[in-house]
Amino acid sequence: MALLFRNYMIRFGISSAIIAAIFSPLTTAFAKENLSTNLKEVLEKVTEISTITGDDSLTKSEKDQKELEARKDALVKIFELTLLEDQDLKNRLTNLENLKPEHEEMRKLLLNVFTENENAYRIMHKRLDESTQSDEVKQLATDFKNWRNAVYNPKVEQILSFVLVFQQEKTLSIARDRFQKIQSDLDKLAVAKRIKKEDVSDLLQKSLLHLSLAEELHARAQRTVIASLKQESIADEKTKEILAEEKQPAAKELVSKSIDQVKLAYKNFISIGKIVREKIK
């Protein structure tokens, strides 16, 4: 019975992994769509505030009441959106595969952020529920804005950089495989005297150069992300300040430059394909 259950669980696990692999790009697209829809709802609620404040047909008490409700609704929507964003980022982090043990540690460190965030939301939500005056809601909005700027936004930036850097690893490995396959095909064609190696050697060399540059930029991006995470765990404030003052290029920017190099390599791959097709006609 236990064996049957174990086999069933293994099959279930494999099936789930296959389904997840097939649908993961779709879930990503749905997640983005969902976030965008919620962001629109936030903006709709906020514009309601200005509509009410500009409505001269309302009495002062009516205006105050409606304004209080609109501000509270806007804040609830903003909290909800922030929670959804948290869930999305959490999924992105947990979906990363084949991390090295030291990077796994960093992922755990980043995942802890969400527990801290949950505590912050709980406190703010409680304050919102208890607010009966417009000034209290306004103050809460200011506090939440300051918290987002000081804690939330930098963390989001760190998580996105971490995810991008480790996603880029996969892209680079695909590009490297493609380069090797092309090289092997060109060797076969040269042995069969269908092409001369010189026909494409320049483009092949350039592709390799672009891939090497992409790898170098990726390595720098990875170092930047790791350094920023290590900086977080340093207790000494003075060292933190010194590290923060050092101009570090943004990891996202480095990944973006790295992907540009991969794109150039692919441009050359396409040109090599065209030349070969011409020669073999």
Place this chain on the structure above:
Amino acid sequence: MEQLLTKLKTIEPNKEYQERSRSLILSSPQTTLYPRLAGHFLHALQFSAAFGMAAVIIFLLSGGAESVNRALSPALLSGLDQNSIDQEAQKLEFQLQFSQAEYYANSAEKIEVALKETSDELKNAGNRHEQLNELLQDLTL
């Protein structure tokens, strides 16, 4: 009869015939096991070569050279397959989810304005209308 048989026993070849026969036997080639095996092997080799040659001729006659050419065409060489290269190139951005990073940058900006409006901080800002208009533009997208 017995006498006849005894007589026959005494019959022997003459000396000259004996000598000639012995030299003839000794000068003839000796057949041992190894040369026989080598002979069989050579025979099999000849047969294989002939069979191989026939196969090559049949292969060439049936358009074999053409199929070698086809196997070396860029469409069938997996590394140079145009479709795979194009697909990989298109997936580059998608796999990296840069658009998602853009969403978060945009969201951070918009939520900042939304919270400023909710806290009434925007009321005192000189560009309140511009900032709210930007939010409204986002709504109409």
